[in-house]
Structures are given as C-alpha cells and as structure tokens.
Amino acid sequence: MDLDLAQVRAFATAAELLHFGRAAEQLSISQQALSKRVARLETALGVRLFDRGTGLRLTEAGERFLEPARSALVAGRHAVAAARGTRQTPRLDVWGHLYLPMRTVARVLDALPDLDVEPGAGRDLPSVAAALLRGEIDVGFGRVHRLPEHLDTGLTHRLVRLEPVDVLVGADHPLADATELRPADLRDSVLWCPAEVARLDFLRQFADDFGITERVGGPNLGLPHFLSRLRTEPRAFSLFPADCPPLDDPGVRAIPLVAPTPLYAWSLIWRDDQRHPQLDALLRAFTEIASGSRWLEYDPEHDWLPEAAALTPLASPVRRPPEHRR
Template identity: 40%
Template structure:
C-alpha cells in the first residue's frame, strides 16, 4: 500500500493543532480538504485515527501509535525534497585549482548568470573528477580529457591556454621578451606537480618528446609560494606555467611567453550526459561562445587533443 503523504501531513497537522480548522490554516488548504485527506488515510489504514469532537479532534490509540511513524515519514520526505532542491540550487563546479585558468572561466560565467549558486570544488584531476561526475556529486569539471573517459560523460572544448615559463631574475633567459620552443631544447623544466601520473603529466610527456625538453618532477612540493621562492632564488631553474595561472607575485621572478609554436594546454568542460541541472546548458553555451579553435600555424597540442580542438565547437567523448 502506498501512503498519500498529503493525507499523512493533514493527519499530523490535525493531531498537533487538535483542530481541523487550525490544521487547514497551517497547511493553507480548506477545512473540507483536510477532512477528506484524513478520511482517505483512515480508509487506507482501516482504522480510526482521530476522534471528532465539537471542540476539535483528538488522536485515538491507533492515531497516537501511528503519529510517531507519521512524523518520521514526513521528516524523511522533507529531507529528501530539501536535498534535491539544494542540489538544484547549487551548481557544483570542479575547477581543478583556484589559481588556474578554469577559475577565471567560471568567474566570467557567474557574471553573466549571477543568480546561479555555484559551489567551487578542487580535485586532483580527472582521476578524482570522473567518479564524482558519475556519482553526481559534482556537475561539471574543467580539465584535460584523455582517452578512456567513461562513455556516459560528454565534453566540450573550453579554452586553449598558452604556456609561459617562469624564471628567476638572475636566470640567463630572464631578460627575454619571448622565447621559441627551439631555444629550450636540451633544458630541463622543474615541474614538482608532475610527480604522479595525471592528464597534465601526459601532456608534458608529449611536449618533452616533441621539443627535447626534459622535466624534473622532484619535490618537495610545498605549494605555490615555495615554488615561486625556489625559482626566484635560483639562476638556472625554470618551470612551465599557464598564461592565466595566478602565481604569487615575487619581485625576483619573470614570466616569458613561448612562441614558434606556442604550446597550449587544452581545457575541456566535462559533464555527465544525464545531468539535468538548469545551469548546465547556460554554461555549455557560454563556453562555446568563448572558445577559439586550435591554430596549427602558431600553436602546439599533443596529437590526441588536436582533432577535438580544431574547427567548430562540438561535444564528444
């Protein structure tokens, strides 16, 4: 037997108020509607739950017994509804890191849709974001998609972020306005965040192979402040960073753009195909409007990423 929650709620209201009229006021419906709901519930249960009196109503023994379970049932129902509503109100976005290009993309989107409640999440990359997307604990993920992504996930190209190098002021390259990738051949970039397998480690593996640039993943990695301080204090250490990566300012560092070609990191917007959050279509459209396709005449991408970031915006796994 399926209980009518409206009828259960009417019964609890009458039991609390000891009055059909007061229960009607509490529920915002007519007294007649309250009476019909309670009568229907009693028919379903096959017992009398309330004794009608001239002064109002009193629960019967069965009514008092049922009241505890009825309150618990309504509590669970209200909790379930609130969880769903809260889920719909809050748009959970995994930006990978709050100092990366992805945070700027979602900030700009929020300016166009200020009524969307956004919950920013940071993860350790696709290895964490993929199961979260599948489980529905996040709505979207900004990051690089690699081969083998679950077929229930969809993605759209979001942004090709130019790479730069960060050097100390005493580094031989510090005075350069720009650098070609050929000039970095035979050098080693310090990349303490590349110590474990990830989609960005895969990206730099291709970069190293194509331009003869090695990477040193040794740490320790104590965060961006330590990272910048280490580079500022060294005459020979440099690292790759994204153009929009917000590293802490330091007077002893310089950022140098890379050209001929410019390596670009491929940011994708990734979501579950069955996700029905009302903000998702707006974000997908926003990302599509801002996307600029890969330009092979001046940019570089790993071969895997080239087809997806070339030409008009599309969705694909």
C-alpha cells in the first residue's frame, strides 16, 4: 500500500499530544478533518492505532507504527528538498531563553562562516524533543534533563558547555553586600522561578539539594521583568550565568557562588537515525571551541551538577584549578 503522508502526520501529531483537538490545532485543521485522516489511515492499514476509550492512547499497533511513521515524515521532507534541488539548511532551535542560549550558539556559528544554520526558538526541552521526532528541526541546544519516555526514544544528546552561575539578589536583600556566597547561605531566602517551579529542572534541583524550601514561580516575561521582581522582593533570589554580559541594573547584585559552584549544563540534542549532513561539522565546531574556551572544566570537589546533568560530553571534562574556577 502507499502511505498518505498527510494521514501519517495527523497520526504522529495525535500520538504525541494524545488529544485530537490539540493535534488539529497544531496542524491548523479542524478536529473532524484530523479524525477522518486517522480513520482512513487505520482502514488502509487494517488495524486500530488508537484506543478511543477514556482518554486517547495508542494501541500496540499504534506504538509499533509510531517510530516508522516519524521516519517516513522526515524522509518525505528530505525527498521534497532533493527534488527541488534546494540546499537543506539545518534548523537549530534553542530553549532556556532567560539564560541567553544564543550567546553560545552564536560564538560557534561565527567560527563556521561556510555553515548555513537556521536558528530558531523552542518553548522548552519537551517541545524541542517533539519537534525533533516529527522531523521539523534538526538539532536543539539547551539544558537536557530527563525526558518522558515517549519523547526520549531515538534522541541523542551531548554536553558541550558547563557554565558557572551567580546568585542574583536585589540591593535590599540581607546578603546583598557579600563578595561571595555558599548555596547553603540562601536557605532563609525565597527562590524566584520565572516559570512554574516544576518546569525549571535546574532551579528545582538546586533548591532541593541545598534546603531552600520557599519557592515562588511566575510567568517568564523577559529579563526586565525578572530583574524588577528581584529589586522589589527583599528576600528573593535567583540564579544567572556568570559569563553573561554584566546586568545594567544598579538595583540588582550578582554574587559568585562557591563551595560548591553550581554549573549550568548546555547540550546539543538530535535524532540519531536522521542525522543532518552538516551535523558532524557543527559537532566538531562545538568540540573545538569547548576545548579552547575551557567550557567543560569540572571539579566534582568544588562544583555542583544535578545528577541528571551528567551527560556524555563531546570532549572529556577536566578539573579546573581553584585559580581558574570562574
């Protein structure tokens, strides 16, 4: 039989979201049209792909069909590009926007003037992982932590940078005049999270490990709003990469964290069974710059990494002497 890729795309999107209404909205079609496409696909295959009882879930046949279906969609996109003779530019989406991930990506891309990459923005790791599995993008860049099992299959990720973070507090915070702080010094403060606390894996694990019980989450409305919250809440603090450009805000203090120094792990993630032809060049560039810029220096006796951030690096992490810790 010949597969109808529109029907396959309807199935794959519904399988990812497990909701026909949201899948139809994502594909910009009506829910009725999406249901018809899935039903026609099931008729052509001679099997039920979804159990439509209480909630929507995949049948065993649907689970078997999902990965080959995703591969078929990627292959279709590649076939169209080949037929048109167009150069397929790799799409690289970033997330973790408050911590300015494009700083690192831009530095690597500047070193590759002959590599044409299309940067884009993803909402968070799960959304980028889902886009990779659908074949909509080729590479992701951000903090990789534990993914739901249905999104983790078939994805490869590599650590490319470990970045120290400072603590940010307002000028009225009791610890604002300190020259350096230990994470344990923050136990009587309130962690400000610019999103739902459960979604910010790094901040949540930091608070769990260092006994910070008071946590407040709110919408991420950008850096000015983030800094304004710290200025106006005397007990509030948050974490911010130490290598970011200095913050132009006299009402906020950036203080180094020591004993241990938290490190924010930046990684690349891609779908290994559908590697873009230019992926290897991108990986080599990250490896070279990480080595030359000491991006992977890590001393387990003095640095802190969440357990889930212990990822396979492009190059082996090395100990950084105390005089080169920041």
